[in-house]
Amino acid sequence: MTNDPWLRALLEGAAVVTALMTAVAWITWLERKIAGRIQSRLGPTMVGPFGLLQPLADAVKSMQKESIVPRDADALLFWLAPPLTLALALGTAAVIPFSPGLLASDVDIGVLYALALSGLLSFPIWIAGWASNNKYSLLGGMRMVAQGISYEIPMVLSALVPVVLAGTLSMGGVVRHQAEHGWFVVSAPGVGFVAFLVFLLTALAEGNRIPFDIPEAESELVAGPTTEYTAIQWSLFAAAEYAHSLLASAIAATLFLGGWDGPVLPPAVWMVLKTGALFLLITWLRWSLLRLRSDQLMSLCWKLLVPLTLLLLLGAGTWVTLAT
Amino acid sequence: MTPGGYFFGVCAVVAVLGALATISARNPIRGAMGLLATIVGIAGMYVQLSAQFLAAIQLIVYAGAVVVLFVFVIMLLGPDAHGADGGKRPGSWARWIAAPLVSVLLLGGAVLLARVSTPQRFRAAPPGHGTIEAVGGDVFGRALVPFELSTALLIVAAVGAIAIARSRATKPSERPASVGATRRLFGGAIHPRDARTVDDEVAR
Amino acid sequence: MQSWIPVLVYLAIASSVGVVMLGAARVLRVRARHVPPTRAATYECGEEPAGKAWIRFHPRYYLVALVFVLFDVETVFLAPWALATRALGGYAVVEMVVFVAVLLLGWVYAWRKGALRWQ
Numbered sequence: 083m084t085n086d087p088w089l090r091a092l093l094e095g096a097a098v099v100t101a102l103m104t105a106v107a108w109i110t111w112l113e114r115k116i117a118g119r120i121q122s123r124l125g126p127t128m129v130g131p132f133g134l135l136q137p138l139a140d141a142v143k144s145m146q147k148e149s150i151v152p153r154d155a156d157a158l159l160f161w162l163a164p165p166l167t168l169a170l171a172l173g174t175a176a177v178i179p180f181s182p183g184l185l186a187s188d189v190d191i192g193v194l195y196a197l198a199l200s201g202l203l204s205f206p207i208w209i210a211g212w213a214s215n216n217k218y219s220l221l222g223g224m225r226m227v228a229q230g231i232s233y234e235i236p237m238v239l240s241a242l243v244p245v246v247l248a249g250t251l252s253m254g255g256v257v258r259h260q261a262e263h264g265w266f267v268v269s270a271p272g273v274g275f276v277a278f279l280v281f282l283l284t285a286l287a288e289g290n291r292i293p294f295d296i297p298e299a300e301s302e303l304v305a306g307p308t309t310e311y312t313a314i315q316w317s318l319f320a321a322a323e324y325a326h327s328l329l330a331s332a333i334a335a336t337l338f339l340g341g342w343d344g345p346v347l348p349p350a351v352w353m354v355l356k357t358g359a360l361f362l363l364i365t366w367l368r369w370s371l372l373r374l375r376s377d378q379l380m381s382l383c384w385k386l387l388v389p390l391t392l393l394l395l396l397g398a399g400t401w402v403t404l405a406t
Numbered sequence: 407m408t409p410g411g412y413f414f415g416v417c418a419v420v421a422v423l424g425a426l427a428t429i430s431a432r433n434p435i436r437g438a439m440g441l442l443a444t445i446v447g448i449a450g451m452y453v454q455l456s457a458q459f460l461a462a463i464q465l466i467v468y469a470g471a472v473v474v475l476f477v478f479v480i481m482l483l484g485p486d487a488h489g490a491d492g493g494k495r496p497g498s499w500a501r502w503i504a505a506p507l508v509s510v511l512l513l514g515g516a517v518l519l520a521r522v523s524t525p526q527r528f529r530a531a532p533p534g535h536g537t538i539e540a541v542g543g544d545v546f547g548r549a550l551v552p553f554e555l556s557t558a559l560l561i562v563a564a565v566g567a568i569a570i571a572r573s574r575a576t577k578p579s580e581r582p583a584s585v586g587a588t589r590r591l592f593g594g595a596i597h598p599r600d601a602r603t604v605d606d607e608v609a610r
Numbered sequence: 611m612q613s614w615i616p617v618l619v620y621l622a623i624a625s626s627v628g629v630v631m632l633g634a635a636r637v638l639r640v641r642a643r644h645v646p647p648t649r650a651a652t653y654e655c656g657e658e659p660a661g662k663a664w665i666r667f668h669p670r671y672y673l674v675a676l677v678f679v680l681f682d683v684e685t686v687f688l689a690p691w692a693l694a695t696r697a698l699g700g701y702a703v704v705e706m707v708v709f710v711a712v713l714l715l716g717w718v719y720a721w722r723k724g725a726l727r728w729q
Contacts (some may be wrong), residue, residue, distance in 0.1 A: 165628025314635035482665025542690025
């Protein structure tokens with residue numbers, strides 16, 4: 083490898099982004115297959131064996147279609163929103179350790195960085211909803227931001243539980259601590275496990291996944307903030323949503339399930355397995371559950387999750403103090 | 407120029423353009439987007455100055471929370487915030503005099519200051535400065551009392567704001583025009599829901 | 611700064627992905643020969659759009675954002691605390707219990723006043 087840090091970063095970054103976008107393309111296939119099976123259908127079968135080439139066909143199709151900007155829309159912000167959303171969704175991958183050596187950078191506040199980006203994610207989607215100047219879009223966008231900011235609090239608080247237990251904010255440090263002292267999902271009796279569940283829930287909410295998908299409830303808001311979007315711009319939003327689900331699974335696996343830590347198999351394989359398992363869980367939930375109403379979402383967050391995670395955090399602090 | 411120099415350049419351009427958009431945009435939402443750009447640009451500069459924790463706070467609190475608050479206030483004001491007169495007020499010739507005048511004064515002042523004063527040389531920050539550990543040590547050690555007091559300040563701010571917002575929100579809710587129109591058209595509520603409550607999201 | 615170089619470069623690459631895809635679509639797109647006048651109309655389930663969407667919204671959004679800012683500032687204080695717990699021991703826990711207790715007073719007030727209710 084070259085010694086110039088900028089060139090090195092460029093090559094590594096390009097590799098990570100390529101791998102991620104490829105993964106995103108094919109988990110759309112995976113999700114459609116699973117969704118089909120859950121609904122007693124076959125899912126995509128026509129393009130390639132088992133429909134495996136479907137993502138490629140979809141990509142070409144969405145690029146050929148015409149991007150329509152509504153007459154009353156704010157064209158500048160309308161165009162800006164999709165690439166911005168995708169950038170933020172992909173951005174968190176910079177600090178996720180896929181194996182002890184395979185990590186873009188182990189910055190000392192990696193956890194905060196990932197949380198900050200993921201907290202900003204609902205904003206470009208709101209911009210999309212506002213710029214469309216469509217009632218469904220704007221209502222969806224408002225709901226999305228209200229939900230996004232509400233669930234950001236329990237998400238950050240539950241993600242800080244592993245930080246307290248490990249005593250570091252670096253993603254690599256959190257995993258190394260787990261490799262030595264056991265996974266956080268089982269340590270600090272109960273606290274780690276509940277924090278893990280809360281983190282998964284809030285990750286679903288941040289990604290507007292069922293049961294938290296009221297912002298794009300198709301029965302009342304058509305397609306929520308992305309109602310006016312067509313062709314490649316719509317695909318960018320879809321890619322961002324899948325990338326966010328995938329990376330949220332990866333972050334949950336890193337913070338609570340020991341990341342790359344595991345016996346026999348190479349570390350990277352463990353990381354992929356854990357991330358994949360969590361993603362499958364999210365997909366399973368998506369195609370099994372109903373959606374919550376706005377007011378139910380808000381009470382769940384503010385009246386239960388926020389005080390619960392605060393107590394969890396104090397519990398984790400007490401546990402660490404008693405253990406040392 | 408070093409890569410770091412380019413990075414500073416990008417951040418500075420983003421911040422300044424964002425600031426220009428904030429003050430010059432007709433549309434308040436575009437202004438808020440400009441503010442967002444400024445905040446992100448400044449966060450980039452914090453990273454370059456090895457103040458990573460400050461950069462993270464900048465993104466979490468300012469970009470993630472304060473801008474959202476601004477935007478929701480703009481949405482609360484509704485079209486009134488968009489300037490119904492399109493910004494064309496009588497007496498707008500005053501700005502054609504005032505704006506260049508203030509600009510020239512500011513620029514002149516800056517140039518004068520740069521000429522007169524000797525450049526201040528700052529020592530390099532000690533290693534570990536600006537890391538989250540250093541901040542934590544200060545906050546929970548030396549600055550304990552201000553830290554605990556800050557929570558009281560937060561509470562006072564929240565209580566005041568909630569009190570103001572509630573007094574407005576608990577006014578007898580006015581029906582949105584759409585429901586009224588429906589009722590006039592059909593001579594009564596066409597759906598049991600319309601008889602009781604206002605429309606789902608829209609207040610007026 | 612050194613450890614941030616990969617992150618910044620990565621962010622730049624991640625930002626360019628969407629732009630590159632938009633550019634590729636520019637090249638590949640198939641233009642319609644005939645553009646009906648309703649093509650660029652705002653979608654409203656086939657109806658003529660009634661007015662603009664940029665309307666006044668309910669104050670409850672503002673209230674949620676307000677309570678959010680309160681708790682967001684608090685989480686920012688919790689991040690250094692999470693690191694300091696080991697070093698400062700039980701002292702840090704007591705400090706944070708006081709902080710959180712006062713904060714929960716505000717939370718109870720917000721609940722009592724209905725700021726947490728999504729009416």
